[in-house]
Amino acid sequence: MKDGIDVLVHEVGPRDGLQSIQTIFPTEAKMDWIKREATAGVPQIQVGSFVPPKNLPQMADSGDVVRQSVNIPGLTVSALVPNLRGAENGMAAGAHQIGVVLSVSEAHNYSNVKRTVAESLDGFSEIVAHRDAHDEYKDIVISGGLATAFGCTIDGQVAPSDVMRVAEEFLKRGADRISVADTVGYANPGQVKALFAELYRTVGTDVAVGAHFHDTRGLGMANAFAALEAGVRELDSCLGGLGGCPYAPGASGNIVTEDLVFMLEAMGMRTGIDLDGLLESREIMERHLTDEPTHGAYVTAGRPLGFQSATAA
């Protein structure tokens, strides 16, 4: 955890938000957004995804975006990669953190990448090996992401034991952290609290664990609170709740960054983030959108009378 913050808010909008909408942001527009949010104090931003441009043209400039973003003082720059090829490109561009995601659900994983979970785990090992083979990459953090950890649109329920098994495999294979995602918005807060409690019992409380929620059924923020209750201190979110999951029909956007930061700061948990700066970032982002809906409540309601953020205190 960075100094002076209690919870790490990981903005994933430039990746998860933009990859799920029709509007294609030019590189300059992405950088406007990323720079403004970093200035507001957001400590970590997922700026792109190293996938083949024919699959996601919105992400075709991820190399440029990473190269520019790593010059922003104090910002941790993360990028998503689907395989070794993507990891090579992401590391070469200078990303501080490389996220590798597989679906705990075999059916969902196969539907996405035509690989079994075991094959995806082997791919993960290749990425770790690539990092470890290059001394200049030794500070790169590799994150193992567990998608559909709370349920899947193909298989329905996903067994917690499968989540534990994949989490242990990630760590055994060299993951520096793990991230647990409700990819399709199936989770409820009771389930979230129980799953993270079991996860900490399984992997120990020293492992950095992040959580990724969508607000598909209105429970995103309740799930975030439940994760905090279980001890999670790293949360993904997206400015304006932009986007969703292109592979998950019906899944709406990620939880809203500004609502999440309001909740954390109101609860006395320092994020290092200035809420007014987030709203300005949101305006900058919205300028580049074409007919894409944004979400969130704090943007309309503003701060309560007498509100003091933990970060400002």
Place this chain on the structure above:
Amino acid sequence: MKDGIDVLVHEVGPRDGLQSIQTIFPTEAKMDWIKREATAGVPQIQVGSFVPPKNLPQMADSGDVVRQSVNIPGLTVSALVPNLRGAENGMAAGAHQIGVVLSVSEAHNYSNVKRTVAESLDGFSEIVAHRDAHDEYKDIVISGGLATAFGCTIDGQVAPSDVMRVAEEFLKRGADRISVADTVGYANPGQVKALFAELYRTVGTDVAVGAHFHDTRGLGMANAFAALEAGVRELDSCLGGLGGCPYAPGASGNIVTEDLVFMLEAMGMRTGIDLDGLLESREIMERHLTDEPTHGAYVTAGRPLGFQSATAA
């Protein structure tokens, strides 16, 4: 608690929702809504408010609505009253539960009803005395409501000690239950959990305690989960998140009944409510609306694959 349910969902839309919007529902439209929701299994509905018709013309037919609603089998019919006069009318109409609300914040209470909190408490005692003076009213439940318990648009912060004092006064003066409200949408889940924990320590865990949340800053459902965590088993909500608080600028609607029921049922807590029936009720309600926004996520996303409600299990 009624048989076979774990959490009491108290629909307040026909009162809190309708009093905050422009559309005036004719009595027949209110009854269509109330009957369909009762058929869906909603155990308790706040059907009206016994206020002077010149203040809230939407509520002018509350006597008729109560008289018709008490004929619906199994439904607990609640009504809000501001004073003795309203309570006389509400009891005469046959309401099963009479809700009396005051603001814990002196400034908010005075702004609303031109009374100090002490004067409002004396008014509450008159209502209890009226019930107790009539043997035919002996089964009427009187609820003491604590508005602005988590903050106030005039005073800002509200001291938990004031909440405890008013709660104890209500109980000393004969309240059968108490209800704690985030009237203006200031609450966060950490605060909610702490306040209800302190409340149960103060009044004991045998007292029936309800919670009332608005989703003004996106934390309504997180607050509901936090209240459940603290032991609360009665929650107010509103179909489609209709309405808000006419005295609280910027306050959006109550938490959404169908999202709340989805959360509870997903968590294994029986509400006795059929989710499909709720969506039908929502359609019936929306037929009568004119340009009023409704809210909610479950209505769009539907149930997760393989979802089993606790009530149906």
